[in-house]
Amino acid sequence: MTREKNAMLDLFPEAEKPIEIIPARKLAAKAAALYVAPADHFQTRPVDELLLDFDGIAGDFHAGPTRRAGGREPWYPRGTEMRNERQLSIVAADELAVVAQRMGLAEIRPEWIGANLVIEGVPNLSMLPAGTLLFFKGGVTLKVDAQNGPCRIAGRSIAENAGMADVEAGALLFPKMAKRLRGVVAWVEKPGTVRASEEISVRVPEQWIYQA
């Protein structure tokens, strides 16, 4: 970590604590597995490649220039049209393994929770900051929008697919057990085709904590 004298010190030279800027950094990763959802259901199925345009994965359930607001946007009436920043769901196998263990399951398969991409090689994937760029060797770029919040719909799908005795209890358990472990959502900055096993250069942007 390096410290950078913040410009605010010139405004308020008496400020005790300058904002610490963590420099941008790169990580090497891999597209371990790819999945697409049919247009009418959020669960995904394995594929060999993802065809991406500016709206997301061509034909996927979550593709589109805009989407309808839901429970994640309590500040909007349900159904409000808003920009679709949640085009792709990205998860990590090690994080899903922790969630599975917590839920008493042998596994949670990425397709059960509608993941489009399993990334290998990024520790704490769910904690990647907004604005992280994923440069795929084949030319595609995805931009991380935010940490993905686990919801009951995905929980119910896990409970059903894993054959849990109490599906509703399983549905409720997932949001608690998967907090900060359910990966991130991202949108397409630069379109193209992503292939399984493709290398990814992950650019974590400069980081700091905003203080008002």
Add this chain to the structure above:
Amino acid sequence: MTREKNAMLDLFPEAEKPIEIIPARKLAAKAAALYVAPADHFQTRPVDELLLDFDGIAGDFHAGPTRRAGGREPWYPRGTEMRNERQLSIVAADELAVVAQRMGLAEIRPEWIGANLVIEGVPNLSMLPAGTLLFFKGGVTLKVDAQNGPCRIAGRSIAENAGMADVEAGALLFPKMAKRLRGVVAWVEKPGTVRASEEISVRVPEQWIYQA
């Protein structure tokens, strides 16, 4: 600040330092002034309202679903088509005053550097994190993409408009003096019309520092 036991502690109970999560917070602000650029030039002119669709300000120089990569994206060949996340330029008067002082100028007008919106009431505006939501009372939502990096084109415009003796020196001075003080760029999450003096509720998202 509150501390939240990070999920990683369950993975690595021996971890020394859990990730500190700073909760989301709200700030009250105001749209102090609005500006639009003609379609063929980045300099803006004052207006009474901004008409926003999902592509940005209707008819503005920076509007569009995509844009061409430039010096800010050294990883792409110049001219590469990429998603336009830089639809609006947002600045703060107090920060521009610091830059003006550093450059030996009486003022830097927002329109000289192509600003679309002057926001009042947000301290350290340029440090707002990616993902910050700006809810305008009239219904529009903008989402902050990133801190805006000051460039020589804006510097040259300042030098010319302020009548600096050495325009090229002024152009070069701006990127140095305006670092972390040139505001942020944002895109439209929810379209509509923004009017001068409109109230804004600023939602700063949860924050943390990602550590790989």
